[in-house]
Amino acid sequence: MNKRQCIFCGSKDLSREHIYSKWIFTILQAKEKVFKPSFHFIERSNANEYADNFSNDVSDGREIRYDDFTLKQVCNACNNGWMSELEVKVKNIFVDLLDNCLDINHISADDALTLSQWVILKTMLASLTTQQKIVFSTMAYRLIQKGIIPEGFIVEVTKMKYSNLNYMIGGPIVRKAFDISREELDFAIMNLYKACLQIGNIAFRVSFLRTEIPVFRKQIIRKLFVLYPYKSKMPFDKQPNEEIDYGEKLELPILSAQLAVHD
Template identity: 25%
Template sequence: MRIKLPRMARQCVFCGGSGLTREHVIPRWLSNVLPEQARFRGQDQATVLLQPERAVDGPHHREMVETFNSATVKAVCGSCNNGFMNDIEAEARPLLSSMVRGSLALSLAGGAAPAVATWAVKTSLMAQLTGSEPTVFPQVYREFHATRKPTSDCMVWAAAVDDENWGLRTECRGMLYVLDDQSANPNDPPNILSVTIGLGALLLHTIIDPVLANSTWNLLTYAFRGALVPLWPDPRPTTWPPRVLHPAEAWAISESMPTLLS
């Protein structure tokens, strides 16, 4: 399955270079790690308009039931694809493989948590490009390319999950948060992105929020204390896995941002 991008994505979203190549949203090597029954899950794309004291579903909604780990986007150049993005994959792969399989007694101390968080942000930035009207944060892409780590606008958590619906699933929510002194226009591009990725026994939750400056970090961390492990910007050394999420909790996490901001 190939995703057609809007005109604006004719240069590399990270470095602005030419010679675009196709990048798998979910890397192909994960097919050898994920349980067989989890290879045919889908994704949900939605845009949410957030106004003071209320949250309204936006007009853009898309659900794909194709094999999601075959999705590609043509939005990055060969230099980025085969360079720093490949390095991110290589560093995170051993950790992700163990977490996806539900391995016990895995340490997330030292550089382990940032490695997984960096992979989660990279994958989230790719996943949001699969929408018919993708959320675009040019400054986040550029800074991510420059530093090779999540930006100051990024928050990442991980959780253990045991739910077939999350075996391979991505929930992308682009949100338009309207400040008190601004008028709401549902045609404006979203300015907050929330992406939840389920991979076997692992759930990753990423929020990119240039508007509210990580004000939801503590709210979400403490709302699911003991289950949602902070990976960025303030990683908490822990032994994996934590308490396994109840299926309803996984969905609540994926839908948490509109709820917290409404």
């Protein structure tokens, strides 16, 4: 990926893209356009399903102003064209979700596709602001620009107990059960991308898996609504500690940990 050209279309007429748009702070009624992510990145090898082990990896991070949370890898045409149009569509859906006018489990197929395109786009951009930048193929960026979600993505949504503005990237849980080697399983998870994004009490989990190793993704403890592929049924493993309150700081990391890679 060339840092001097748009990641979506290759134009060299770059602008600064705000990862969180102004409307987000408006609908959250934020007094200041500042947020403080509680969690940035978990190394894959450190991923663990237990909250006490997570606490060592969770960082309060630095306070970030909305105006500073930008990325200069998008051109003016993309920024003010298809990306702006997508923001307008998503804002209207979000207002209904946060006002409880729209139930998560009754999101239409069209709205689910719009939300999925938007949250994939946002996590792609946010991942490029971290030290462990995650770069997709040129074709993946091109497809997102055209409103097409590349094969391998799953987008889920849920309502959280606490309201927050937060994101995180990385940290899959691995569960070994069958007769593939640990080396094969490790190779498979190296081809997994996972990110979570929370706005208010609405949280999304995005995962992308491209590998020929026979593994699958499984929801753990909490059953999330699958936006994309729309209403698809993911394997689910309910556990007895479903009602544990991990607190605001750990809520998003725990949500991330409730998606396992299983053989």
